Amino acid sequence: MKIKVECRELAQVSCDLLVVNVFAGQKKLDGATAAADKALGGMITSLLKDGEITGKLGQITLLHWSGKLKAGKIAVVGLGEQSKIDLEAVRTASAAAIKAARESKAKKVATIVHGCGCGETDPVEAAKAVVEGSVLGVYRFAGYAKDKEETEFAPAELVLFDHDRAKIGKLSRGAKLGLIIAEAENHARDLVNMPANRMTPSVFAALAKRIAKINRLKFTQLDPKKAGMELFWAVAKGSNEPPKLIALEYRGAPRSKEKIALIGKGITFDSGGISLKPSKNMDEMKSDMAGAAAVLGVMSLLSDLKPKHNVIGIIPLTENMPSGHATKPGDIVGSLSGYTVEVTNTDAEGRMILGDAITYAKKRGATKMIDIATLTGGAIVALGDAATAVMGNDQTLVDQVLAAGNRSGQKMWQLPIYDEYKESMKSQVADLKNTAGTGKAQPSTGAAFLSKFVGDTPWAHLDIAGTAFLQKSRGYLPEGATGVPVRTLIELLNG
Numbered sequence: 001m002k003i004k005v006e007c008r009e010l011a012q013v014s015c016d017l018l019v020v021n022v023f024a025g026q027k028k029l030d031g032a033t034a035a036a037d038k039a040l041g042g043m044i045t046s047l048l049k050d051g052e053i054t055g056k057l058g059q060i061t062l063l064h065w066s067g068k069l070k071a072g073k074i075a076v077v078g079l080g081e082q083s084k085i086d087l088e089a090v091r092t093a094s095a096a097a098i099k100a101a102r103e104s105k106a107k108k109v110a111t112i113v114h115g116c117g118c119g120e121t122d123p124v125e126a127a128k129a130v131v132e133g134s135v136l137g138v139y140r141f142a143g144y145a146k147d148k149e150e151t152e153f154a155p156a157e158l159v160l161f162d163h164d165r166a167k168i169g170k171l172s173r174g175a176k177l178g179l180i181i182a183e184a185e186n187h188a189r190d191l192v193n194m195p196a197n198r199m200t201p202s203v204f205a206a207l208a209k210r211i212a213k214i215n216r217l218k219f220t221q222l223d224p225k226k227a228g229m230e231l232f233w234a235v236a237k238g239s240n241e242p243p244k245l246i247a248l249e250y251r252g253a254p255r256s257k258e259k260i261a262l263i264g265k266g267i268t269f270d271s272g273g274i275s276l277k278p279s280k281n282m283d284e285m286k287s288d289m290a291g292a293a294a295v296l297g298v299m300s301l302l303s304d305l306k307p308k309h310n311v312i313g314i315i316p317l318t319e320n321m322p323s324g325h326a327t328k329p330g331d332i333v334g335s336l337s338g339y340t341v342e343v344t345n346t347d348a349e350g351r352m353i354l355g356d357a358i359t360y361a362k363k364r365g366a367t368k369m370i371d372i373a374t375l376t377g378g379a380i381v382a383l384g385d386a387a388t389a390v391m392g393n394d395q396t397l398v399d400q401v402l403a404a405g406n407r408s409g410q411k412m413w414q415l416p417i418y419d420e421y422k423e424s425m426k427s428q429v430a431d432l433k434n435t436a437g438t439g440k441a442q443p444s445t446g447a448a449f450l451s452k453f454v455g456d457t458p459w460a461h462l463d464i465a466g467t468a469f470l471q472k473s474r475g476y477l478p479e480g481a482t483g484v485p486v487r488t489l490i491e492l493l494n495g
């Protein structure tokens with residue numbers, strides 16, 4: 001979808017679908033919506049009076065007659081209550097409008113920039129949110145069917161317009177930002193939605209190498225076995241697919257010693273290994289590399305966004321499979337850090353590959369670390385698919401992550417790492433065991449395991465098991481992969 005920003009009076013806007021808006025309970029229309037109403041002979045006002053248009057957030061009323069306007073159809077989208085308007089409401093309304101455009105087969109869509117007409121939100125942020133909501137909302141995974149309709153319809157062009165020339169520069173800046181960020185998040189969604197036979201560690205690594213080259217990022221690829229990553233190898237050795245650890249490095253502050261490591265769990269399929277998962281919904285475990293996809297999505301943007309930070313993306317990639325070569329429950333293995341681990345459950349594999357990836361990040365000079373992982377079903381028990389669980393050893397960094405999540409509309413909620421959880425990860429026969437074995441507080445005990453490898457380096461851990469993959473679409477989030485938390489990490493680096 002092409003995005004444009006134009007300075008136009010409503011009457012000059014020519015398109016297949018024109019999007020205007022109303023707030024819930026709004027009595028008197030204003031701005032472009034009032035002008036549209038006038039051109040329509042008061043139709044919007046009368047539908048408001050009838051109660052057909054409520055202004056409820058995301059409600060769409062499609063008008064098939066556009067009076068004197070140069071628009072094929074008009075969509076009136078609800079913004080919810082005026083006092084509650086925020087960027088997330090703008091994204092949700094924009095997604096509803098673009099979906100209506102797709103259903104009514106509108107090629108060219110023109111929209112007013114929700115939320116900035118009366119100065120509710122900053123024009124840069126409002127335009128960014130309109131584009132994010134539209135580009136994320138129109139996303140569909142293409143799939144592989146031979147029989148699908150040859151040209152599945154999608155709007156080709158979205159024009160954001162405003163009559164105020166003074167605003168156009170800011171709107172353009174926001175729209176451009178919104179487009180590159182939303183496209184990166186959609187790309188991450190694609191990688192997660194791809195099935196495990198087509199998104200193997202080798203396929204992922206080859207793609208990352210290409211992305212690194214295009215963006216002039218330093219690229220490293222290691223064989224974990226040769227590199228002494230015994231803990232990582234203990235997960236990988238049951239699979240026929242060769243594992244890989246890859247790193248992409250961006251230097252936005254060449255004179256600074258600071259280096260932020262983004263570490264993404266890249267299990268391209270999690271069968272559970274010898275501690276085999278039940279078969280119901282096991283297919284969803286193709287999404288166990290959502291952390292890896294998010295990190296690659298972020299790294300792919302940095303050369304464009306140019307944040308003044310040094311960032312290294314580190315991605316351990318492997319399958320977790322049962323076989324005659326697989327690690328068995330009870331096995332004791334070493335690690336890059338030197339700590340030994342008793343593997344009590346081979347399905348707690350994410351923390352094993354991350355343990356070595358974290359040690360590697362420190363060896364590469366990381367001064368701050370954020371890991372992103374579909375780590376525990378317990379995160380879904382605690383927070384459902386509404387929020388990502390955030391933990392860490394540095395409250396300042398955790399607070400920065402929570403604030404960035406708030407700005408991006410990707411909800412984050414902190415869980416603790418109490419000493420009790422660290423205690424429960426101690427083994428009788430090794431330095432650590434990989435599960436506490438109690439079934440309790442799994443996000444926190446998982447984080448407690450990781451904290452041993454982290455040591456004192458400031459670190460935040462994002463457990464995205466609940467938020468990375470949805471069974472049912474919601475607002476601008478599709479069924480399947482969501483792309484969480486690409487936008488939050490960008491906010492964090494750019495904010």
Ligand code: BES
Nearest residue numbers: 345347348349374375376377378435465
């Ligand atoms: N990949 C899973 C976690 C998961 C579950 C992600 C559901 C998304 C949806 C992870 O590797 C796992 O299996 N974790 C175990 C940990 C347990 C053995 C301590 C779990 O959640 O059961």
Ligand code: ZN
Nearest residue numbers: 270347348349
């Ligand atoms: Zn697992």
Ligand code: ZN
Nearest residue numbers: 267270288350
């Ligand atoms: Zn897993």
